[in-house]
Amino acid sequence: MNQSAWELFWTSLGPIVHGAIAGTIPLALASFAIGLALALGLALMRLSRRGWVSGIARVYISIVRGTPLLVQLFVIFYGLPSLGILIDPWPSAVVAFSLNVGGYAAEVIRAAILSVPKGQWEAAYMIGMSHRRALTRIILPQAARVSVPPLSNTFISLVKDTSLASLILVTELFREAQQVAAFSQEFMLLYLEAALVYWVICLGLSSVQSVLEKRLDRYVAH
Amino acid sequence: MSPTDPSNQPAADALLRVRGLQKSFGSNQVLASIDLTVGRGQVLALIGPSGSGKTTILRCLNGLELADGGTIDVGGELALDFATAPTKKQLAALRDRSAMVFQHYNLFPHKTVLENVVEGPVVVQRRPKAEVEAEALALLDRVGLSAKKNSYPFELSGGQQQRVGIVRALALRPQLLLFDEPTSSLDPELVGDVLRLIKELALEGWSMVIVTHELEFAREVATEVAFVDGGRIVEHGDPKQMLRHPKEERTRQFLHRLLFPF
Numbered sequence: 001m002n003q004s005a006w007e008l009f010w011t012s013l014g015p016i017v018h019g020a021i022a023g024t025i026p027l028a029l030a031s032f033a034i035g036l037a038l039a040l041g042l043a044l045m046r047l048s049r050r051g052w053v054s055g056i057a058r059v060y061i062s063i064v065r066g067t068p069l070l071v072q073l074f075v076i077f078y079g080l081p082s083l084g085i086l087i088d089p090w091p092s093a094v095v096a097f098s099l100n101v102g103g104y105a106a107e108v109i110r111a112a113i114l115s116v117p118k119g120q121w122e123a124a125y126m127i128g129m130s131h132r133r134a135l136t137r138i139i140l141p142q143a144a145r146v147s148v149p150p151l152s153n154t155f156i157s158l159v160k161d162t163s164l165a166s167l168i169l170v171t172e173l174f175r176e177a178q179q180v181a182a183f184s185q186e187f188m189l190l191y192l193e194a195a196l197v198y199w200v201i202c203l204g205l206s207s208v209q210s211v212l213e214k215r216l217d218r219y220v221a222h
Numbered sequence: 223m224s225p226t227d228p229s230n231q232p233a234a235d236a237l238l239r240v241r242g243l244q245k246s247f248g249s250n251q252v253l254a255s256i257d258l259t260v261g262r263g264q265v266l267a268l269i270g271p272s273g274s275g276k277t278t279i280l281r282c283l284n285g286l287e288l289a290d291g292g293t294i295d296v297g298g299e300l301a302l303d304f305a306t307a308p309t310k311k312q313l314a315a316l317r318d319r320s321a322m323v324f325q326h327y328n329l330f331p332h333k334t335v336l337e338n339v340v341e342g343p344v345v346v347q348r349r350p351k352a353e354v355e356a357e358a359l360a361l362l363d364r365v366g367l368s369a370k371k372n373s374y375p376f377e378l379s380g381g382q383q384q385r386v387g388i389v390r391a392l393a394l395r396p397q398l399l400l401f402d403e404p405t406s407s408l409d410p411e412l413v414g415d416v417l418r419l420i421k422e423l424a425l426e427g428w429s430m431v432i433v434t435h436e437l438e439f440a441r442e443v444a445t446e447v448a449f450v451d452g453g454r455i456v457e458h459g460d461p462k463q464m465l466r467h468p469k470e471e472r473t474r475q476f477l478h479r480l481l482f483p484f
Contacts, residue, residue, distance in 0.1 A: 122286050123328035127342030127394060128317055130310075137345065141332045219332050219374040 008186055009193060015176040016197055023172025025201070028159045030094050035101025035158075036151075042106035043113060044135075057106065064103025070164050072096050077168040093165040101158055108150045112143035145216040152209040156202050163198075173197060235261045236298070237429050238283070238398055243292035243304075245278055245453075252278045254453040256292070260398070260446075263427040267440035267461065270450035271476060276433045279450070280400050283431065284322045285313045296320075297397060320398040321391035325406050327383040329375040335362065335386050336371040339393045347394070354393070361389045365419060381412030388419060399423065401432040417443075437480055441465050449473045 045057035064072070077092040087095065116139050124134035166175035177194035181187045236259050243256040252275045260266045268276040281287040283294065289304040296319045302308050308316070329338050339358040343349045362368045365385040367378075375383055384404060391399055401420065405413040417436065421443045424430060434440055440447050441461045448458035449470070457470045468474045 117328075119324060119326055119328040120330065123324065123330065125286060125317065126284060126322045126324075126328075127390070128314065128346035129342075130314075133345070137341070138330055145332075220376060 005189055008184055008189060012180040012190060012193060015180060016173055016194060019171060019173040019176035020197055023170060024162050027093055027162045027165060027172060031097030032101055032155050032158055034098035036105055038098060038102030039105035039109050042102060043109035046110050061103045061106055064100055069100050069161055072100060073164055073168055089168050089170045092168055093170050097158060101154060105151060105154050108147050112147035113139060115146050116142045148213050148216060156205055159201055160198055237262045239295040241293045243282060244290045245282060245287060246290055252453055256455060258448060260429055260431060262429055264445040265424045265430045265443055267444035267447045268433045268450055269440060269447060274450045275453040276450040277402055280402050280431060280433055284320050284400055285316045319396060320400050321394040321396035322400040323387050323391050323404050325403040327387045329383055329386055331375050334372050334374055338386060339390050342394050358393050361392055365389055379412060380408045381415050384416050385419060399428050399430045401430060403433050437465060
């Protein structure tokens, strides 16, 4: 790389990292938090003995997983205004990503709950717990351990998928890179730089994941 | 009075009285009609081939299975008639009277030994934490596990886990202890510790129902033994008498198979 390329790299790192800190990361965190809450609700609905309750969740999950995230994003941002519902770029992106994560993580959480042995429910009932208390105090803490690796995958995918928000005018990592690229005409450099920053973020997340797994593994035989 | 009602037991002393208990899973009838009575401080041992329904009896007593019919009466003050489904409140009351020790221990793996024991008394029964912990530590000490109070279940041997399981049951202060094959998952050399503990509890006057294959133990500890087969109590009586001289042919065959497995 020649000197001017280096210079461009360093000067553009500012806006790109800013895009990550002000856009990508908060967008991913907010969507993941809301999405997880939604996913827990959907997972419990899926496990319900009432057919219509689990049916609703099943249909929801099927739609979310069966349609492209980009299409979901466009329906919310460009589609809803024709019904008179106008949502700003940022909240549109949070809504779309949360609904999406909700659908994917629901199946992870459902599987994790089912992976806890039946005897744990029985022991919880035996000591007098209600269903809800058994779930929150006995079952979910054990399900959490099982679901950390797959949920980390979901979160890492989400971080990268937030780049789609650039298409509905959200100022985030990739949109910043695009703007500098358009201005400087150095497409290869800027897009590789954007890729590098995504990669660094995901490396950080992977190490958070392994810390979390170690912490949750403290009560399991190795 | 039903034919299997132990006539030597005054009704007033009965802690547990079960009549006509029925349970089916789909078209598979597991309990045809079970009558049994456990007096205060008495130990009833349920023996029988696998699939005979003895574990289902125990699970019905703790409300882990809902019986389809029959009655369960505990202490003369709680009467459940399963002709109609019991309310949540009734079921909770039934569970409250008894505590169960599981074949596979079923300790909570994400909680320490002490947390396993105090969870029910503190979180469900809402008793003061300090008092419960002191009581739990005394119980753990008694079974030789106070040094393990901060260990997780995976760090314990099977025998230690089962002793914690027993302490967890005791800490609930139940009127009736239910043991579901408490030594069946244990390595042979660890069985003795657990059986000795259960025997001590029996001598202290705890009322118990034990599902077991340990005939020698049943003979020594139980005040009554009942042979369950095909969802019925085929025969019951004094352990020393019945295990040596069973009246029914099915009982005789079962005992023979246990004593001479090959």
